[in-house]
Amino acid sequence: MSTFVVFDLEFTTWPGAYEQDWSAxxxxxxxxxxxxxxxxxxxxxxxxxxxxxxxxxxxxxxPAFTELTGIDQRSVDRYGLPPAHALSDFLAFCQGRSVLSYGNDMVVLGENIGWARARGEEIKHSPLTPGFHNIRPWLNTVAPTTATINSGRLWQALGLPVPAPGNEHSALFDCHSIAAALKHLAGMGVTLPEGMS
Structure with missing residues (x-):
């Protein structure tokens, strides 16, 4: 059975970081x-x-990150994996498949892989083996109501039921929101561009 992957990341942030492109x-x-x-x-x-x-x-x-995502320090300290371990596991999950994000999360992924390697940590599995694609430009074109919407609100912009338990800015919830949008569009006869699924 042919499958593809939808992914989403939550990453460190501070007040004003988005507007300054994390340049501080x-x-x-x-x-x-x-x-x-x-x-x-x-x-x-x-x-x-x-x-x-x-x-x-x-x-x-x-505090800005925790307020945005609901992820607290205690959870990360207790359950968080070392970066190289998490990145290797995720790349293994993606192997041999097209990998889609709503935005340039693959750039952030690449930054984190580079930093881990610079620290001398081994990243198992190549990030180049799967094909990573930013579907946001395509999705915003075929569904213009999504143009100003983040991944966790795609379901709302398209008038769909809540796709999963949770809230926006939780990576897995945001993935379910993307998947719901793709399924909705497919039901209307709008399919992903060739090579993305």
């Missing part, structure tokens, strides 16, 4: 949560991936 000293986009779904061609979820990651440069989460 020491403000790196370190991954704190990875969520992913493996989907069949008819958009049925066959497997979920969800993990917390312990940031290295900024191990203390900002």
């Amino acid at each position: 000293p020491g403000q790196l986009r370190e991954i704190v949560q990875i969520g992913a779904l493996r989907l069949t061609g008819d958009h049925t979820v066959v497997e979920e991936y969800d993990t917390l990651v312990r940031p290295v440069v900024n191990p203390r989460l900002s």
Whole structure:
């Protein structure tokens, strides 16, 4: 059975970081949560991936990050994986499949892989083996009501039922929101561009 992956990341942030593109000293986009779904061609979820990651440069989460995502310091300290471990696990989940994000999460993923390697950590599995694609430009074109919407609100913009338990800015919930949007569009005869699924 052919499958593809939808993924979403939550990463460290501070007040004003988004507007300044994380350009302030020491403000790196370190991954704190990875969520992913493996989907069949008819958009049925066959497997979920969800993990917390312990940031290295900024191990203390900002109050702004916790307020945005609901992820607290205690959870990350207790359940977070070391970055190289989490990144290797996620790339294994993606192997041999097209991997879709709503936005340039693959850039943040690449940054984190680079930092881990610079620290001398081994990343198992190549990030180049799966084909990573940003579907946001395509989705915003075929469904213009989504143009100003983040991944966790796609279901709302399209008038769909809540796709899963949870809230936006939880990586796995945001993946379910993306998947619901794709399934809805497919039901209207709008399919992903060739090579993305």
